[in-house]
Structures are given as structure tokens and as C-alpha cells.
Amino acid sequence: MKKIVFLTGAGMSVESGFKTFRGAGGLWEDFPVEQVASHEGWLADPVLVNNFYNRLRKKLFAAEPNDGHKLIAQLQDDFDVTVITQNVDNLHEKAGSKKVIHLHGELTKVCSSDDQFDERYVRELTEDNCKVAEGEKAGDGSLLRPYIVFFGEAVPMISVAAETVSEADILVIIGTSMNVYPAAGLVHYASAKTPIFLIDPDDVPTGNIPNLTHIQKGASEGMKELIGSLTP
Numbered sequence: 300m301k302k303i304v305f306l307t308g309a310g311m312s313v314e315s316g317f318k319t320f321r322g323a324g325g326l327w328e329d330f331p332v333e334q335v336a337s338h339e340g341w342l343a344d345p346v347l348v349n350n351f352y353n354r355l356r357k358k359l360f361a362a363e364p365n366d367g368h369k370l371i372a373q374l375q376d377d378f379d380v381t382v383i384t385q386n387v388d389n390l391h392e393k394a395g396s397k398k399v400i401h402l403h404g405e406l407t408k409v410c411s412s413d414d415q416f417d418e419r420y421v422r423e424l425t426e427d428n429c430k431v432a433e434g435e436k437a438g439d440g441s442l443l444r445p446y447i448v449f450f451g452e453a454v455p456m457i458s459v460a461a462e463t464v465s466e467a468d469i470l471v472i473i474g475t476s477m478n479v480y481p482a483a484g485l486v487h488y489a490s491a492k493t494p495i496f497l498i499d500p501d502d503v504p505t506g507n508i509p510n511l512t513h514i515q516k517g518a519s520e521g522m523k524e525l526i527g528s529l530t531p
Contacts, residue, residue, distance in 0.1 A: 301531060303378040304467035305371055306485060308385045310474020310499060311518050314365035317358070317388055328355060337450045341412070345442055346433055352406065352445040353430045359388050359406055360426040367473065367518030368394035370526060377531040378469075383460045383485065385475060387447055400460050408446035411437040416455055421446060457485075464488040471525065473498040473518050496525055 309318075318328055327335060328351070334340045335351045372395035374380050381398040382391050387406040391399045404415075409431055411420040420437040435443045448454055464470060465488045472486065472495065486508055489495060495511045497503060498521030505511055514521045 300377075300379045301468040302466055303374060303380050303469040303471065303529075304464055305380070305382045306384075306464070306470065306472045306475060307382060307391070308473070308475025311367060311384070312362075312365075312386055312388055312390055313474065314367065314517060314519055315362045315388075315390055317362045317390065332450065336447065338452060341444060341449065345412075345444070348445070349431055349433065349443075352447075356406055356424065356429040360429060362388070362390065364390040364394035365519050367522045368396070370519070370522040372396045374526070374529075378529075381463050383463060400456055400463065402448070402454055402456050402460060404445070404447035406445065406447070409437075409443045410446045411439050411441045412444040413437075413439055413441040415444065415446060460485055461488045465490070467493055469494055469496070469529070471496045471498065473521065475499075498522065498525065 312318075330351060334344075335348055341348050368390050371380065371382060371391065375395070375397060380396065381400065382396050383400045383402065384391060385402050387401065387404050389405065389407050407424050407429070409422050409424060411417055414420075417439070420439055422437075422443075424431075431443050437443050464485050467489055470486070470489045470493055475483070486495065491509055493510065495508060497505065497511060497513045498516060498518060499513070500515055500517050503513070505513070514524050516524060
């Protein structure tokens, strides 16, 4: 079974009405990214940051996967599919994707603010209980913080993602500006013979990436076109 790897970014979730930021210096739900998605922002005002993610979580639980998410999941019938996403939403999982690597964390989870990667203190929140109270603590006594890789923090899953890309028979990039590192560097781990498809309605600078086909459409329409060209 052919291995098809998807690398998805902000544009993947736009059709679901769920905004994400596109890079440092941008806005996320009308907040400066540095204020709500940086370690400095968290230290400066954890109450503001906590309230921001409480609101965002509520919005996420109301969001639904779009046709693009669903078409990726459907490919699991004929391909070995792995999704590597820069997004912190759970829309790929909602659509039915089984293997999802989250590079920048997961909005539906909270963790220790002393060590966000200590799995003992990572907690999954539910739609009925998605609000973190002001001052609520993790099991180690530190403040609960969003399970998000803030700007300037290490991306622990990047090596796993790089290995996954290196094994891909087909690589598909959807809705990412290709300038948010280290994720943008993943494309260079693909074999020189691996066909690469870029689905994005905008003109995206791709440099000298070999075997690249640009489908200049949004996520859902682009996926429909892509599926017509794939053979298991």
C-alpha cells in the first residue's frame, strides 16, 4: 500500500471557519500572536492567555471538518495515510483520520507549565468540560497551560515528522505558506523521486522543489482534483 503523507497548515481549516495564525507578527482571533502564543506572553499574563484558549476551545468544539478533511480521511481506504499538521485543531481527527502528527500541539489538551511534555500531566478536555479555571493547577502543582508549542519553543515532533516525510511515496502540502519553520523545511526530507502536490489558492514561493505540482485551489476543491489523479 502506497504511503501518502499530508502536510497541512492554516488554509486547511479556513473553510471550517476556524482561524489560525500564519506566523509571528500576525493576528490570531484579533489578538497579537506574541500576546497569546509566546512563552513571554504566557508569563506576562497567564489569565489573559488562559481565557483566550478557553474561548478558542469552545469555538473549536462547534466547528466541523470540511470536505478537504473528509477526503483526506477517505483516502485511508486505499493508501497508508499520515497527516502532519501545523494546526492545533482536531478537525482531521473529527473527519476520521487515524494517524495525525501535531507539530504545534493540540488545543483540546492542557498540560504542566513547568514541563508541557511530561505526559503524566497532559489532560484531554471534552466539549462538556473545556474551560480551565483561573489558577487551576496541573498534577505537579504548576499552572495548567495550553498544550501548545508557543513561538520560540522547541517542536518535539519535528524529527518524527521528518522521518515520516522521508518514507512518503506521495507528499501533499495543503494550505501552508511554506515559510513557518521548522515545518517548512520538511519538504526537503522527501525523496527526489517523490511526487509533491501543493494545494493552495495563492501564489506560493516554492523555490526549486523537484516534482512539484501546484493545484491552485482551496483545500476542498484541490483535494477533489488531486484524488482524480491518484492511483493506489
